[in-house]
Amino acid sequence: MTEQKYKFLSTPRRPVEDRRFVAGRGKFIADFDRPNMLHVAPLASHYAAAAINGIDASAALAMPGVVDVITGAELAAAVQPLMNGLNTPNVRRFPLAVDRVRYAGEWVCAVVAESRALAEDALEKIIVDATPQPFILDAETALLDTSAPVHPEHGSNLLLDRKFVWGPVDDDFDAAAYSLSFSVTWGRNSTVPIETFGVLAEWNGWDQMLDIWASIQMPKYADQIARSLDLPGNAIRVHYDVDVGGSYGVKRGIKHSVLVGYIARKLGCPVRLIEDRLENMRAGDAHGPERKFDITIAFDQDGTVRSMKMRALDNAGAYAGRAPFQLGKPISAIVGPYQINSVAYHALSVTTNKTVQEAVRGFGQAPTNYAIETAMDRVAEYLGMDRLALRQKNLIRKDQFPYLIPSGSYYDSGDYHAVIDKVLTAADYPAMLAERDRLRDAGMMAGIGIAACLEPSGGNSSFEPLLNQSNQTSTWMESCQVNIDALGMVTARIHTTSSGQGHETLVSTILGEVMQIDPELIRITRPNSLESLPGNSPVGSRMAIMLGGAAARAGEKLKAKIMAIAVHRLGVAIDQLRYEGGDVLANDGRRFTWDEMVELAHRQYHNLPDGMDPGLASFDIMQVPTGDALPVDHKVQMYPCYSFEFHLLLVSFDPIIGRPDIHSYVIGHDCGTVINPAIVSGMTYGGIAHGIGAALFEEFAYDTNGQLLTQSFLDYLMPSSHEVPAIQIVKHCTPSPHTVFGQKGSGESGYLGAPAAVSGAINDAVSGLGIHFEKLPIRMSTISDAIAAKTS
């Protein structure tokens, strides 16, 4: 069915990065070693909240091999607070706690020693004189006037409190036949990469240069280090040729980096800090959203959903981090794939005495999708209507694109009904329903999960100016450089690290397509930050759109130059020429070959057109498509592209045991034109696995003393290959009108809908008992206990 439009794009090609990873030849942060390198171990707070009265490190400093102990007080006097993007100047965050600790696990001080083991030995000798203080774990409690602020200087626990009304919400509620309200809670989880965060810093005083190698996935990383350390931007050199062992948003160890940067400068030695698993989980400051939704939804007897009121309260943890902005991205798809006419959105973010949040796959979109899809299930239940039919009724139709949603974004393209039809066919939906009923007759609890949702991609970070009016961000550019050397070989530069997204494959495939050269022959390099053009790293499902776009545009610029040389050389008009496989062919049969062209450009200036620069190099700094304006009236076009996914699965469990078994899982996925099918499928499989984890297993859970209970993989349960079923991906392609090949983002695919779908399936299974599970993860014990309470 797919027309063979492309030579390399959308064809099954093995990602080029796979070779070194499969052979064990990747180069990760732990593979970087420097002579005389020192190691850092941070001391974790035992208390959820405490005043630090004093730190006695004398015994630690007296130990052989221990070089230094850095305290928060020393650091705060020497570095600037870490950036947070909101107007909360009194929510100050330093790499080490200053005067007080605000969550259990927070770094109190850091030992620098000749080995990590020695540093850990020394940690045990440090005496911290601390006075425990009251603490808050619950977000609703944090909102109360009677609750002491986590940051007293800030005056309250509120980081963000914004109310938006898009469209005639009151009128739509008045006009609707019914409304219903419910609450759901998204538990605190994250992406938990196998490789923890690590960073190595080395200061060269003669060059006044701080070299950084890090397992990083972060926009403006070098800039933020420079700001915190009060160094010029060009005194920070971040090396991008470090393979990153997993991230999906969380590898943003800015506090670690500022800390080791400071130590490296102070001591004049290379310094490395690699989190161990405990540090990663309790103080890597990389937890994901923890969010309570209160939803009221207005609808008619025929199932038409008219309007929605959503209050989203996010538990940000002890410092601002990126958490509040994760309430912003979902504004760009606040109605999901549905024609909901108006929305009231109340976004609240509060500080508590929990670990700090970081960006996590989807940047808040997966929790919101879970809330919206639960709403659709509840409306169907209320009306006694089929859940699928209700969705089909409310979905935006193919002929309505581009579709403007109430909060100001146009959805670019899609054919949601077609994707769903394909999935129903592939899954044999009637057979799935029959199997559910057969399982029920056999005494099992069985349910079908349905979720439809969007993946906003390639955006401009426009939630920043939308949520913070003093922030004037209106670009989130990405760049690519291309050079053809004197032997005719093509080399492209990308200006970021990669954490599994396959950017080398992306750029070589796209350049190969544009230049009509075998991608295998194209070399991809990663210069350091000082040799790089501006970029914003792989966040927000943007690289296929933005890096792919920049690569294509840089390639087109080179082609334009080649054509200009050919016009001059062959003496014919450009419309008499065509570019073919690197050569230029004239209509009269003459061929200007690639090798001749390279020879001219590199050696024969006299044969080039007048005024043309020699050489064959180009670059492109690409602006985000559609993202050229600041918000107006609290509305903004936030993302250019919207990928669609539709999940369908069958779950069953024994009513006493309560352990969900996923029988079959089918996802329909439309992310426009696919660059590399294996990479997109891999993202989707992994996203669904991650979503199953969020729905059933994964949670950073705290006890009543504010201690993190899930500090290792012993208790933080991630789904294994035993728990993730075989997944069938049904592909559909609605190209985006805004991108070079019609591609959209897919970096968050699967994860954005799987939690909603799995939750829906379990709720369908217990629907006969009048049970609603309203918090993720849904543990087997919770399932069994709820059934026992209803049936005993």
Add this chain to the structure above:
Amino acid sequence: MKPVRFDYKRPTTIEEACGLLASDDNARILAGGQSLIPMLSMRLSRPSLLIDIAHIPELTAFVETETHIEIGTMVRQAVAQKSKLVKTHIPLLAKALGHVGHPPTRARGTVGGSVAHADPSAEIALVAATLGAEITYRVDGADEIFDASNFFIGPMLTIAPPTGCLTQLSFAKAPAVCGTGFHEVAPRKSDYALASAAAQINFAAGSGVTSIHLGIGSVGDFPERLDVDQLCGTPLDDAAIADAIHAAMQVVETVEDLHATAAYRKRVATELAIRALRDARDEISKDLNQ
């Protein structure tokens, strides 16, 4: 996650191991290391001397006697799982071994190490307690034997002598006609179980059911036997099994954590015990009908 500094010794005889153990109050024996090594890394265990017993040949012995199968403490779980002796004579252990960890951990983990470690959810400990296996420790040059059914007294706590070295487990051979059942429930395959149950019914031609062994694990602080002796001599119908187990479970104390409530553990252990015992019964019926 780096261990506290420790000395490491690798004895080649049991006597040498026992001598080392006696030489340092803070010595610990390293068997397969699947629990101890992570505990060392997290500094939850802080021995000054680690005695690696992997190089003591006697400890990997696998001996069949007239009445028993003796398994050396260092026999790897994967080896025991594949053993014909275990399959033939300790069918309940054979069933349980597949639930112990994962293939890679079973390749390192040992039968004796699991028993000595005494995790409340350990499958081998549950089977040993259920069947009343004999646990042999070498103490001061002599063998001391413990009955596994009252060996475990708390989480990671046993009545083992502090200076003894566990040398072997001895299981009575199952009779020619017997039935077994083993069930466990965990959030993910091979996680620490939230509840587990093991059952064996011994049968003799002429006298019928001679004994019923039933135990539950993961529910309280240690594996426990359930007394259902009253079922001997009955037809073992479903209702009688359920009644006996419900009654026996009345006194069982259960623990609670993030992953499961106490009520869940009790409810599910009850159900698994019923299923295990029914499985055992059905195996015998099948045997007898062949």
